[in-house]
Amino acid sequence: MIYEGKQKIWSEYQKDIPDDHYFYVRSCIRQSFFPASEKVFLDIARNKLGKDFFETEHHTTCGGIAYHSDAIPQETSMTIIARQFALMHKYGYQNYVCSCITSFGLYTETLETWREFPELEARIKENLWKSCKLEFAKPKYLAHASDLIYKFRNQIASQAKFKLIEKKTGRPLRVVEHIGCHYAKMFPSKGFGGAEYPYVLAGMIEAWGGEVIDYPERRHCCGFGFRQYLVKSNRGYSLSNTHKKFESMEPYKPDMIITNCPGCPYFLDRWQYVISEIEGKTYGENGHGIPVFTYEEVAGLVLGYDPWDLGLQVHQVSVEPLLDKMGVPYDPQMKYKGKNNKDIGRPELPTCACL
Numbered sequence: 001m002i003y004e005g006k007q008k009i010w011s012e013y014q015k016d017i018p019d020d021h022y023f024y025v026r027s028c029i030r031q032s033f034f035p036a037s038e039k040v041f042l043d044i045a046r047n048k049l050g051k052d053f054f055e056t057e058h059h060t061t062c063g064g065i066a067y068h069s070d071a072i073p074q075e076t077s078m079t080i081i082a083r084q085f086a087l088m089h090k091y092g093y094q095n096y097v098c099s100c101i102t103s104f105g106l107y108t109e110t111l112e113t114w115r116e117f118p119e120l121e122a123r124i125k126e127n128l129w130k131s132c133k134l135e136f137a138k139p140k141y142l143a144h145a146s147d148l149i150y151k152f153r154n155q156i157a158s159q160a161k162f163k164l165i166e167k168k169t170g171r172p173l174r175v176v177e178h179i180g181c182h183y184a185k186m187f188p189s190k191g192f193g194g195a196e197y198p199y200v201l202a203g204m205i206e207a208w209g210g211e212v213i214d215y216p217e218r219r220h221c222c223g224f225g226f227r228q229y230l231v232k233s234n235r236g237y238s239l240s241n242t243h244k245k246f247e248s249m250e251p252y253k254p255d256m257i258i259t260n261c262p263g264c265p266y267f268l269d270r271w272q273y274v275i276s277e278i279e280g281k282t283y284g285e286n287g288h289g290i291p292v293f294t295y296e297e298v299a300g301l302v303l304g305y306d307p308w309d310l311g312l313q314v315h316q317v318s319v320e321p322l323l324d325k326m327g328v329p330y331d332p333q334m335k336y337k338g339k340n341n342k343d344i345g346r347p348e349l350p351t352c353a354c355l
Contacts, residue, residue: 156208
């Protein structure tokens with residue numbers, strides 16, 4: 001009876017994702033933080049999985065950062081989102097896939113609000129026509145891009161060049177998965193596994209040979225929190241959140257961290273440098289930090305993409321120790337080479353850590 005109850009509860013947090021034909025929108029901040037992730041995602045989706053992913057240069061930000069920072073009102077944000085959905089409809093698609101967790105949460109909030117308040121939906125429809133002369137439409141299905149990699153995780157595993165396994169010993173790598181707060185905490189039924197037991201990243205890790213690490217602050221925020229960081233005087237709150245997570249995961253000796261939110265990998269990566277400079281402490285092995293990856297980057301490593309084509313050179317914490325463990329080849333001389341072999345410059349080294 002207990003087992004049947006658990007199965008019923010678990011079934012409520014599953015998603016039936018369409019097999020093909022997706023309208024894809026990028027993240028405004030992911031392109032700045034980890035510029036290769038979305039390019040790699042589209043290459044995997046189109047060329048490794050053979051899926052139809054359409055994107056248009058006419059899409060814009062969803063307005064999420066401004067909305068959550070109280071810089072624009074809700075109706076403005078909703079009109080921006082209505083325009084995105086209208087573009088999807090204009091190009092003949094119904095399955096909407098977004099790269100950003102904040103966008104995913106905001107799109108979900110908007111659709112749920114329209115469902116509860118049809119008079120507001122009618123007002124946004126009018127705003128859309130007045131401002132853009134576009135036909136109002138809503139997606140048949142809304143997904144986050146990590147949902148798609150999760151859905152096809154076994155297909156990716158079947159093409160794997162490398163596994164999340166230490167090559168010399170055969171030991172599964174110990175992996176911390178960090179879920180963006182806006183993925184399922186606001187609307188648990190919209191994410192695989194709900195808020196407390198989201199499986200979207202854990203499923204990837206297990207399919208690709210790694211071991212998922214549980215630790216006390218597993219569901220704690222990365223520390224971004226918008227106004228926690230955007231307001232300079234609040235940044236201590238952001239740093240303290242991240243510090244709490246690293247102190248909690250440290251005893252479990254993780255080899256790597258995988259995330260599905262644009263902000264989370266940025267802060268889990270960058271704040272390690274700050275902590276090392278303030279406290280002289282690192283959380284990885286031999287004075288290194290714990291390397292932090294987006295799920296697209298991990299999928300790319302598994303499939304054998306060149307680490308520098310994945311953009312891993314823009315990470316604050318060096319990724320080479322993890323690449324060595326997996327047996328992934330890389331050319332150190334090419335790490336800071338850009339287009340046409342142009343030298344893009346080397347970052348200044350930290351004073352207290354081998355980051």
